[in-house]
Amino acid sequence: MADSTIPVHVKAEVSVRVNPVLSSISRVIKFMGIKAVVLFFTVVVGVYLTILVANMGGYVDQIQRGQIQEQIATQVLNDPSFKLLAADVRAQRIADITRMAEHRAGLDQPFMVRSVRFLTNALSLNLGRALYMNSDGGSRQVRRIILERLPSTLVLFATENFLNFFLSIFFALALSRKYASFWDRVIITLSPTSSAPGWFYGLFLILIFAAQFGILPYGGMVAAPPPDTPINYFLSLCQHLVLPVFALLLSTIFGNVYAWRTFFLIYSSEDYVDMAKAKGLSSRDIERRYILRPTLPVIITNFALALITVWQGAIVLETIFNWPGLGRLTFQAIGLFDTPVIVGSTVIYAYLLAITVFLLEFIYTLVDPRVKIGSEGRRV
């Protein structure tokens, strides 16, 4: 395109392209590898802190002790040979068995030793058994219960984040073109509304669209008897997705558009943009190559931070919309005081956040020229 008017430069670029591709790939892999290791250690520390908080009052121990005692009590009750023993001998036996079982479970070890074991268990998603809750398949395994709920959460958040990212970029670009126009002012005025969480708008949306007009469902993921054909299932899912996604969008999009539009405006006042204009490039090209491109790393960092907040707001949003995901699971676990499930979902959230950060870091390396070219300029 425009570059072809200066053939000398093109030649120079082509001649060095063969090697740099390989080296930039290896640099990206190296960069991502370091990031992955750092993030893994971050997760370890995060999960360990979670365990410390959970066990500050010895609750995890108590739960285990309770389980062991219950198990032994039923075992003794069902064993006829115990009935013949004298009361004190029987009590002695029960105490012995309990102590052995506790030793086997490692409850007599010092906390530091045990916490390391908890940590390895949590990291390998060996989250123990729930006290009261079951998975739909009937399993008591916390891991099963959580993994069963995970897809619904992912569907909701993937949809929302996808829409959010592209709509925000689209509107932000459009507004930065028409700086200080009527719509620009509207968005600036609306941007403080992003301080309210998604569930809050969810309440209003349910009130308007479900309660008042009855055009969209109150909540849930699919209609009450699940539709039998995949197409109907998908349509029902989409219908149920509208309100929660809309609620999340409302709570984030104005703030995002405002922030990103500001980034675009800052970058479009750079000298090289004026230079490009002077060269007579089309405004589309200028926007794509000279404004959008250099702004992307900043936007992605900004988006990552917003995403983390949204993940956490999930818990209440899913509760409000009866969305059968991880958030509602946490909510139900609070109601039932099912500590293993609460601790388990906290661990899963830590993982999810880390994975989100990692993915965004990956995209970041793809769009940030500094990583690919391998300059010394490191991000703060």
Next chain:
Amino acid sequence: MKYRILEIRRYPSAVAGLVIIALLLGISIYTIITIPYSEAIRIWRGGEEEVQDVPKNAQPVWVNFFRKTKLTETIILNTLEDADNANGQVTKVVTTGASGKSVIDITFAFEYLYDTFPQALTLHMTPIYQSGTPFVTATWVTPDNREIPLKDLKIQAPETYRISQDTRLRKNLENQPPEQGLFADPFLETPAPLKGRYELRLHVTVFEEGADLDAKFVMHGQVYGLAGTDHKRRDLTVALLWGTPIALSFGLLAALGTTLTTMVIAALGVWFGGWLDGLIQRVTEVNMILPFLPLLIMVGTLYSRSIWIMLGASILLSVFGAGIKGYRAIFLQVKESAYIEAARSYGASNTRIVFTYLIPRIIPVLIPALVNVIPTFVFLEATLAVLGLGDPVIPTWGKIIDDARSNGALFQGQYYWVLEPSSILMLTGLAFAMVGFALDRIFNPKLRGI
């Protein structure tokens, strides 16, 4: 500095925000003075006596302004209190007869100009006597002068006659619930109330001198008070009023605690550098992936739901927030300035440099950040309450939303129950956000052109 703050007048939205904040502060002060803390808790957790005269799930009184069909208001008439109150008249005439026997005629008269039926009708009676039990005959008189006998009662002790639950009366009224049958226009197909002056007459016979009977008539309407009531017959006004100081103090304290600590930590990290700076950076990174809300939930379920414990926990978890990186970048610039070097050369101590030279430079950035973060915490309190982790004692806005939601207010059309607390929340959040937004532009001239 002062000049800059005055610049806020140029932003109409910020002025509106300030007005709202001032109003909220006014409400808080008014509430704390008129309804002391212990009193508020007593009312909110109050038992039967506190709420028996209050209708259940009643809408606020002002909805009648917007309605064509007027909803029934709550009417309470008491022989002990007022002969003539705004809702109706109470007359009590004693006719003394022979041998200590006397007759007391009590009439409760009120105008009924509403288009709906009341929720319930109740009559409370308290007798005073030695041995002869007072005898009461209750009669209902409609505007078209029909007299409907209600019941004959012997009142031995303070007694409550629940007119709405009288099954015999129900049968006499062609199987309509009494609160409907007593008010219905007999000539209409679909039941609608007959408007006009109703009377409840109590003909009381007492059998000894000094014997007496006092009565209180309560008609539970469909509307009550300025804010309506909830499923436990509690007046929402109390919770809405008390929610204000709680929300403001939670937001302000959390915002102050977080921003100030973050700032000091960032300053210390930059000034001392080395391993301390590195440690702070790493902790910030760990904190970024720490699931904030699930951890708060754990604290709430395992330790305490007290709002102040939650406040402390949320401050602790947000101290190493994303703000640290921003402050650090600014401090790094400031650290290189000439006046810091001058301070160092004349031998100023580290604490002196950090607290008197470094930190003040960041206040222009700090103030907008502080104001901007307040709504987040105000909403956080509501979020926790909606999760069922609200303070067990104190009434807050979030707890009203939680009650409304878990009792199906949205399904049953009790919108006021959700809309009142959430609009106040929204208003509070927006007010701070708008002020913060304007402050941001005032203190960061880079943003002003944009």
